[in-house]
Every structure is written in C-alpha cells, then in structure tokens.
Amino acid sequence: MSTAITAPKQSKEPGAKPRRKKPSKVAAGSLSAMYPVAFMVIVFAVWWGVTSAGIAPAYILPSPADTWAAMTDNAAYLAQHTWVTTWETLIGFAIAIVVGIAVAVAMVYNKTMERTFYPIILFAQVVPKIAIAPLFIVWLGFGPQPKILVAVLMAFFPIVIAGISGLRAVDPEALELTSIMGSSRWKVFTKVRFPAALPELLGGLKVAATLAVTGAVVGEFVGANAGLGYVILQANGNIDTAMLFAALIIMSLMGVLLFMILDVVERLSIPWHASHRNKDA
Amino acid sequence: MSVTVEEREPATMTDTALVDVENVGITFQTRKNTVEALREVDLKVNQGDFVALVGPSGCGKSTLLRSMAGIIQPTTGTVSLRGEEIEGPRQDVGFVFQRPALLPWRDVQRNIMLQAEMRGMDKNQAKARCEELLELTSLTGFKKSLPHELSGGMQQRAALCRALLHSPEILLMDEPFGALDALTREHLNSELQKLWNSTNMTVVLVTHSVAEAVYLATRVVVMGSRPGHIIEEFDVDLPRERDYEATMADPEFHRVAHGVRELLGGAHGNH
Structure with missing residues (x-):
C-alpha cells in the first residue's frame, strides 16, 4: 500500500478519464491467457519428468508422448465417440435450457407452481444421478436417450435456480413503471424481466454446460456402446491408461469449449452488465 | 420549446x-x-x-x-x-420516480422509447418527440449512452423525458x-x-x-x-x-x- 503511494504504478496525464476504452483490452486479454498457459506447461513438464524418470509404470501413469500417440493413432475411433458424447451433451443441454427457463418463469409468475414444484425439483437434484441412471437404461434402452436424460437432469437445476433468482432480480420500480405504462404481461416479460434476468441466467448456463458433459458421460458409464464414457470403460478394462487419459483430456476440452462459447455469448448479450464493465479495470 | x-x-x-x-x-x-x-x-x-x-x-x-x-x-x-x-x-399520465429506474441495457434514447413501445405509439412520431425532449433537457449528445455512463442528474432527466414522451x-x-x-x-x-x-x-x-x-x-x-x-x-x-x-x-x-x-x-x- 505504502509503495503505491510513493510510486504510483501508472501515472496518468492530468485530466485523463479513469476509464480509457479499447486499446488495453487486447493486451490485458493476452496477458491473462499467459498465466494458465504457463501453468499448463509446468504441469506437462512435471508429468513428462515423472514418467521419463521411470517413477511410475506406464499402466499407472502414461507419458505425455504415449497419451498423444493414443490420441493420434486412434483419431478416427476417438472422433467417432467424441461426436456421440457431444451430441448427447448438446441435446441434453438444449432441452435443459428450454425446460429450465420455462419452469423458472412458471414458478416466478405463479406461487402455486412454485410451492408445488420447488420441493420436487430440489428432491430430484439431491438424488445422485449415477444412482438413477441404470433405471433410465431399463426404461429407455442402450441408445442415446438415457444419456441425454441424465445430461438434462444435471444441467436443469442450476438453470432453474439462476432463472428464478434472475427473474426476481428485476428493479421493482421498473415493474411499477411498466404498470403505469399499462404494458401487457408479455411486453413486460420480453422487454424488462427477461433482459434483467440474463446476467444471472447466463451464469447458471455456464455451470449447467459443464454439468451436461458430466451427465452424458455418467449415462454412458452405466450402459453404452458408444461415447467417451464407453471409451473410458473399454480402456480401463484393457488397462490402456494412455487411451483413458486421451479420452479424459478430450472430455475436459469439450466442457471447457462449451463454457467458453457461453462466455462469448455472455459478453455479446449483456455488455452493459457490471461484470463486463469492470473486467479490464 | x-x-x-x-x-x-x-x-x-x-x-x-x-x-x-x-x-x-x-x-x-x-x-x-x-x-x-x-x-x-x-x-x-x-x-x-x-x-x-x-x-x-x-x-x-x-x-x-x-x-x-x-x-x-x-x-x-x-x-x-x-x-x-x-x-x-x-x-x-406521466410518472417520474425518486430513482430514475432506467433499464441498464438500454441507451438513453431506447430507455425513453420504452414508453412508446409499451403504449404502442407510432414509432416515427415517438422518435421525433424523443429528439425534441432530448434537446430540451440537453441530453442530445448522450442519447447513445448507457445509464451507468451518466450522472444522477442526467439519469433523472432521461427519466423525465421518458415520462413526457407520450405528451401526458x-x-x-x-x-x-x-x-x-x-x-x-x-x-x-x-x-x-x-x-x-x-x-x-x-x-x-x-x-x-x-x-x-x-x-x-x-x-x-x-x-x-x-x-x-x-x-x-x-x-x-x-x-x-x-x-x-x-x-x-x-x-x-x-x-x-x-x-x-x-x-x-x-x-x-x-x-
């Protein structure tokens, strides 16, 4: 603190606006990307070091090179199964968004709905998905449907919760204003309530996106003949740890990619929100 | 005027x-x-x-x-x-609250135009009227600004424009x-x-x-x-x-x- 007073880090010319816009953004962006990249490099270096020193046998910890080889040698096989999991995830996520938002709206607009469904939704959330997944297999067979259902169930909850608190976060005076304007409920929803809910809702969607990936894979674990979850089980059975690692990495990348897409959507759709305003401060 | x-x-x-x-x-x-x-x-x-x-x-x-x-x-x-x-x-009737109650995602002009959208007014007429009111309240230069970029007084002037848009x-x-x-x-x-x-x-x-x-x-x-x-x-x-x-x-x-x-x-x- 005291050093900052004697030697300010950044001297501004007099009269400069504290918030200068564009130029710093790019620099700050690439700089902030440096840290995770540097960290990953260190992780890989340690991983490589441990495996090449022969501390752990390959069936416990495959080397980065082995993992890479597993990925490239089986590119077509992995791509095919990644594709399956991606579809299950995306369809499950999409259904969760539509149903989640609809349920949130219904519960915000209708007290009876809220009293009726809130406990049930909470109950459904508390039941471990992996425990009910076998039941879905019994009901829906070995196709993609039970995986999609598990993905929906996992992604649904954070969307509903975020939707409800987002829709409630609307400025009460803005609502009063609309009633003075004699606005229809639909217009109030589309022009005031829903946009006001977006920041929270998008936060919920980000959490839900990563859960949808987990849901799809959990579904595959229980019974499948395709998908990354299936690949992992197969690799495990063959003690092919390199392949297992390859599948794990692809799965993580999928979740991260989905999250990043939503981050971009968030930036584009709510540039006005404080969370973005202060990002480059 | x-x-x-x-x-x-x-x-x-x-x-x-x-x-x-x-x-x-x-x-x-x-x-x-x-x-x-x-x-x-x-x-x-x-x-x-x-x-x-x-x-x-x-x-x-x-x-x-x-x-x-x-x-x-x-x-x-x-x-x-x-x-x-x-x-x-x-x-x-036009109404102004203690707080401007502007929608944070809309710029000044679109906040004022909310009145027109909600009441289903003629868009071009409302636009012209909006320009007039912005002029009157010296907000013309800020019509594309978001509420958080304005001072409290300017926000309240924008709220006043919104209240007057439909000539109550x-x-x-x-x-x-x-x-x-x-x-x-x-x-x-x-x-x-x-x-x-x-x-x-x-x-x-x-x-x-x-x-x-x-x-x-x-x-x-x-x-x-x-x-x-x-x-x-x-x-x-x-x-x-x-x-x-x-x-x-x-x-x-x-x-x-x-x-x-x-x-x-x-x-x-x-x-």
Whole structure:
C-alpha cells in the first residue's frame, strides 16, 4: 500500500478519464491467457519428468508422448465417440435450457407452481444421478436417450435456480413503471424481466454446460456402446491408461469449449452488465 | 420549446378540475394487519396547476400520487381525471420516480422509447418527440449512452423525458430529485420550472423539501400522518415564471415556507 503511494504504478496525464476504452483490452486479454498457459506447461513438464524418470509404470501413469500417440493413432475411433458424447451433451443441454427457463418463469409468475414444484425439483437434484441412471437404461434402452436424460437432469437445476433468482432480480420500480405504462404481461416479460434476468441466467448456463458433459458421460458409464464414457470403460478394462487419459483430456476440452462459447455469448448479450464493465479495470 | 400538451376543449363543466380526488380513503392489507394510508382526502388539481404534496414520511403522499396514476385503487371515494373515474393506468399520465429506474441495457434514447413501445405509439412520431425532449433537457449528445455512463442528474432527466414522451396532460413526480446532490437538485428545479412554465402541463410533485415545494408550486398541500390526511393547502402567490434566487428572496416565498414548516412542526429542517 505504502509503495503505491510513493510510486504510483501508472501515472496518468492530468485530466485523463479513469476509464480509457479499447486499446488495453487486447493486451490485458493476452496477458491473462499467459498465466494458465504457463501453468499448463509446468504441469506437462512435471508429468513428462515423472514418467521419463521411470517413477511410475506406464499402466499407472502414461507419458505425455504415449497419451498423444493414443490420441493420434486412434483419431478416427476417438472422433467417432467424441461426436456421440457431444451430441448427447448438446441435446441434453438444449432441452435443459428450454425446460429450465420455462419452469423458472412458471414458478416466478405463479406461487402455486412454485410451492408445488420447488420441493420436487430440489428432491430430484439431491438424488445422485449415477444412482438413477441404470433405471433410465431399463426404461429407455442402450441408445442415446438415457444419456441425454441424465445430461438434462444435471444441467436443469442450476438453470432453474439462476432463472428464478434472475427473474426476481428485476428493479421493482421498473415493474411499477411498466404498470403505469399499462404494458401487457408479455411486453413486460420480453422487454424488462427477461433482459434483467440474463446476467444471472447466463451464469447458471455456464455451470449447467459443464454439468451436461458430466451427465452424458455418467449415462454412458452405466450402459453404452458408444461415447467417451464407453471409451473410458473399454480402456480401463484393457488397462490402456494412455487411451483413458486421451479420452479424459478430450472430455475436459469439450466442457471447457462449451463454457467458453457461453462466455462469448455472455459478453455479446449483456455488455452493459457490471461484470463486463469492470473486467479490464 | 415546443413541448406542447395536446390542446383540448376546456372541460364541459367549467369548474370540473383536471384531477378530482373525492373523499378518498386507502387501506392496505398486510399479512398481519391493515394499514390506513389515507383518510378522507379531497383535492382538486386544475389544468396548468403545479401542486406540491409535502409531509412527513408515511403520510401517504406517494400513495395519493399513485392513485392519480391509476396503479393504486382507492378503498373508498373516487379519483377522477377530467370527470372520468380512474380505473387503471392511463394514457394521459406521466410518472417520474425518486430513482430514475432506467433499464441498464438500454441507451438513453431506447430507455425513453420504452414508453412508446409499451403504449404502442407510432414509432416515427415517438422518435421525433424523443429528439425534441432530448434537446430540451440537453441530453442530445448522450442519447447513445448507457445509464451507468451518466450522472444522477442526467439519469433523472432521461427519466423525465421518458415520462413526457407520450405528451401526458399531467405529470406525476414522486420525490424526483430526492436522491440528487443539492446543486444538481437546484439546477433541475430551475429546469422543471422552465419546462412547466413554457407548457400547459399540469404537475403534481411529492417532495420532502419545503423550499422545492414553494419554489415550484402554485399550490402547496401539507399532509399529516396516521392516517394520511390533508392538513392545509397554501396558494403560492408568485408569478408563473420564477427565477431561483429572486424567488428565494421573495417575502411571499418566506410566508408560505414558514407556514408550511409551522404545520410540519419544524421537524423537517431547513430544506
């Protein structure tokens, strides 16, 4: 603190606006990307070091090179199964968004709905998905449907919760204003309530996106003949740890990619929100 | 300055007030008990009047204002506009809150245009009217700014534009400048004074500030609480066009301000 007073880090010319816009953004962006990249490099270096020193046998910890080889040698096989999991995830996520938002709206607009469904939704959330997944297999067979259902169930909850608190976060005076304007409920929803809910809702969607990936894979674990979850089980059975690692990495990348897409959507759709305003401060 | 309020035939009966509050009582039902917000309130607001409602917190002045906007229905008695009982939100009423209540994702212009969208007004006409109002409130250069980029005073001016977009006959203001600093408040008071003076508009203003009330109003209505009622009305015998400093020095200003403060029991400081 005291050093900052004697030697300010950044001297501004007099009269400069504290918030200068564009130029710093790019620099700050690439700089902030440096840290995770540097960290990953260190992780890989340690991983490589441990495996090449022969501390752990390959069936416990495959080397980065082995993992890479597993990925490239089986590119077509992995791509095919990644594709399956991606579809299950995306369809499950999409259904969760539509149903989640609809349920949130219904519960915000209708007290009876809220009293009726809130406990049930909470109950459904508390039941471990992996425990009910076998039941879905019994009901829906070995196709993609039970995986999609598990993905929906996992992604649904954070969307509903975020939707409800987002829709409630609307400025009460803005609502009063609309009633003075004699606005229809639909217009109030589309022009005031829903946009006001977006920041929270998008936060919920980000959490839900990563859960949808987990849901799809959990579904595959229980019974499948395709998908990354299936690949992992197969690799495990063959003690092919390199392949297992390859599948794990692809799965993580999928979740991260989905999250990043939503981050971009968030930036584009709510540039006005404080969370973005202060990002480059 | 062409903020014209649509010219209409003077009411058929010459002594029909623009707003007529007759024997109004309003009670609210809360979970635990009933609260009587207003009892036996009678108030007439004529075309072109500037009426200020002053009183302690909880005297029901905001409730009275909202009943004129049609968003609170009186429990007993009637509120009518041009002899017609108010039963819901009306086309001819504009409302300004203490907080600007601008939508943070809309720029100034689109915030003002919300009024047009909600009321289904003609878009081009509303746009032209919006430009006019922006000009009038010196916001033209900021029409593409988001609310968080504006000062509190500018935000409140934008809210005023929004309230005037549909050329309401009556402008209702609920402590519109209460959250602003003293200088901005004075400035906006002068602007509102000019605006009112240059139009045929009728204004009802709720305020905590006695000075603001007397400076702006043609009539100051003093209210008391538990339950809310009108104690007394003061006519302010000052010209329509008022200079801020000259008015502050006018004996009439002091007579009314003193009278109002006396009734409020000196509990309200020196505003």
